[in-house]
Amino acid sequence: MSSRPAIADHLADVRERIAAAAERSGRKPSDVRLVVVTKEVPIERIRVAVEAGALDLGENRVQDLLPKMDELSWLAAAPRWHFIGTLQKNKVRPIAGKVDLIHSIDSVALGQAVSARAAGGGVTQDALLEINASGEASKHGLAPDQAEGALEALAGEKGIRIRGLMTIAPQGSLALARSTFETLRDLRDRLGPTIAGASLTELSMGMTGDFETAIEEGATIVRIGTAIFGERP
Secondary structure, three states: OOOHHHHHHHHHHHHHHHHHHHHHOOOOHHHOEEEEEOOOOOHHHHHHHHHOOOOEEEEOOHHHHHHHHHHHOOOOOOOEEEEOOOOOHHHOOOOOOOOOEEEEEOOHHHHHHHHHHHHHOOOOEEEEEEEOOOOOOOOOOEOHHHHHHHHHHHOOOOOEEEEEEEOOOOOOOHHHHHHHHHHHHHHHHHHOOOOOOOOOOEEEOOOOOOHHHHHHOOOOEEEEOHHHHOOOO
């Protein structure tokens, strides 16, 4: 059986759940952007999602992102691409200034490397600071108390614009996830007005298992793959 109806139906279901969660939190569905995660998803299945209306796609690895960007660039409604995985400084060159948003700036040095590359191409790269809001040793990202210094250090960089914050919550407990999302939202609300030149409008938080909770706590971007494409191998 074709995967086309299943993917389209799953995408529609996710959108309905996003809309309901946004309304519960007193916001409009359009206040939340859905990034469809394409990690380990074949290009033809991704194309189905785009044809069903997916506007934003997220990829975890540079070596997988580039060919997918090329394959889908010819579509009449070419998607916007987000880099959502851990980014190494030696992988900055191919994507800086080429993707809509980098979600995973986890150090000042990485932000400066992205800025230098984007500025060299005459563009400014929008990005998010990745925050380890749960404090888990296994998670990447800056500690919450490092965020202010990082924002100040990157505020003067010409090639990068920090638009907000990103985090990944602990899996398996919605209570812990909610606490993590609250921490990120409170951090954004506290720092946003205080950093010169900062415009911290975005909160990228929430995946398949917890995106409704994230929206209730203020997410403006959710990153969802499994609920749309099914489990990866």
